Structures are given as structure tokens and as C-alpha cells.
Amino acid sequence: MKNIIPHNFQVSKADRNQSNKHNSFLMWFTGLSGSGKSTIANVVEQELHKKRIKTYILDGDNIRKGINSDLSFSPKDRTENIRRIAEISNLMVDAGIVVLAAFVSPYKKDRENIKKIVKDVNFVEVYINTSIEECERRDVKGLYEKARKGEIKNMTGISAPYEAPENPDIEINTERETVEESAIKILDFLTLKLQYTNE
Numbered sequence: 459m460k461n462i463i464p465h466n467f468q469v470s471k472a473d474r475n476q477s478n479k480h481n482s483f484l485m486w487f488t489g490l491s492g493s494g495k496s497t498i499a500n501v502v503e504q505e506l507h508k509k510r511i512k513t514y515i516l517d518g519d520n521i522r523k524g525i526n527s528d529l530s531f532s533p534k535d536r537t538e539n540i541r542r543i544a545e546i547s548n549l550m551v552d553a554g555i556v557v558l559a560a561f562v563s564p565y566k567k568d569r570e571n572i573k574k575i576v577k578d579v580n581f582v583e584v585y586i587n588t589s590i591e592e593c594e595r596r597d598v599k600g601l602y603e604k605a606r607k608g609e610i611k612n613m614t615g616i617s618a619p620y621e622a623p624e625n626p627d628i629e630i631n632t633e634r635e636t637v638e639e640s641a642i643k644i645l646d647f648l649t650l651k652l653q654y655t656n657e
């Protein structure tokens with residue numbers, strides 16, 4: 459952008475990672491509403507926190523009520539929602555934090571865009587694969603019932619599409635795996651990713 463010349467700050471991401479003794483990156487949980495993204499992210503965060511790893515969870519509650527309160531669930535606004543979350547995550551990753559983001563994020567192109575913003579190496583995609591039937595049976599927030607009655611438009615899985623990831627880093631099937639098993643699987647994957655090496 460014209461006339462915006464970046465200042466060369468002297469404390470870098472690498473410096474922060476070194477002093478925290480772990481890498482920082484974005485772990486992105488995608489899946490239908492009620493699939494288990496927040497539940498699993500919450501357990502993973504608790505375990506990371508116990509190990510003194512700096513973490514933060516971004517989800518619909520702290521994003522859609524605040525910075526993105528001007529956005530709807532139309533395809534265009536969903537794209538903008540994800541773009542802003544990716545930019546916020548990018549800053550937090552630069553600040554040395556392991557970000558756990560739990561968003562339906564139904565469009566493949568939007569998830570590809572996150573990868574471009576934070577860079578491939580800083581992105582871990584976790585697909586919480588729970589069938590629409592199971593999510594509707596759980597109906598944690600009562601949204602599916604409302605969507606069936608036509609009270610909610612653009613409900614992913616009912617009246618809006620969900621494009622499942624083809625090559626996620628981790629895939630969890632919550633109809634076969636418990637919350638604890640899922641968390642262990644994710645934490646195992648993260649062990650190497652967290653290791654900060656001063657190359």
C-alpha cells in the first residue's frame with residue numbers, strides 16, 4: 459500500500475518463540491455447528507496451558523460479538539469473517555501465541571486464504587468430522603431445529619453448503635472417538651510442531 463512503509467522492529471517472532479521456548483502457529487478447527495470444535499479445542503488448550511504454552515482460543519463468541527459484529531452469514535460476509543480472523547491470528551502467531559480457532563468455515567477457498575495469510579508452515583488444519591445427522595441430534599444450541607422451521611437462513615448443513623477438507627493435518631471422527639482420545643491425537647501431532655529450534 460502506498461506510503462505505508464514497514465518499520466524494522468528489532469524483536470522478532472523468533473525472539474519471542476525462543477523466550478517462550480515453543481513455536482507459535484494457528485490450529486484451525488473446521489466442521490459443522492455442534493460437531494465438537496469448541497469442546498475439543500477447550501481440552502487441548504487446557505493441556506497446553508498446563509505445559510506453560512501460551513495459547514488463545516478464537517471462536518464465534520469472542521469474534522462475532524466483537525470485531526465481526528457487523529457481519530452476517532451470507533457467503534460474502536462469511537468470507538470476510540474468515541479473512542479478519544486469519545489476520546488477527548497472524549498477529550497473535552507473530553506475538554508468540556498458539557492460536558486455536560474454532561469456526562465452521564465451510565468454504566474451501568476461505569480456508570485456503572487463511573493458509574496464504576498465516577503461511578502454510580504456521581497452519582494446522584483439524585477437521586472435526588461429525589455427520590449432519592449427529593450434529594442435528596445433539597442440537598447443542600437449538601439452531602438446527604430453528605433452521606428446519608425456516609427461522610434461520612444460511613444454516614450450514616441444512617440450507618448452506620459445507621465443503622469438507624480433502625487433506626486435513628488431523629481428522630477427528632467424534633462418533634467413533636471420545637473427546638479425550640481426540641485431544642490426545644491432536645496433542646501428539648503438536649509435540650514436534652511446538653519444538654522451537656534455533657536454526
Ligand code: ADP
Nearest residue numbers: 490491492493494495496497598632635636637
Ligand atoms: P462446535 O464448537 O463444533 O459448534 P460444540 O463443541 O459447541 O461444537 O458442541 C459439541 C457437542 O457435542 C458438545 O455438547 C459435546 O459434549 C458433544 N460431544 C459428544 N461427543 C463428542 C466427541 N466425541 N467430541 C466432541 N464433542 C462431543
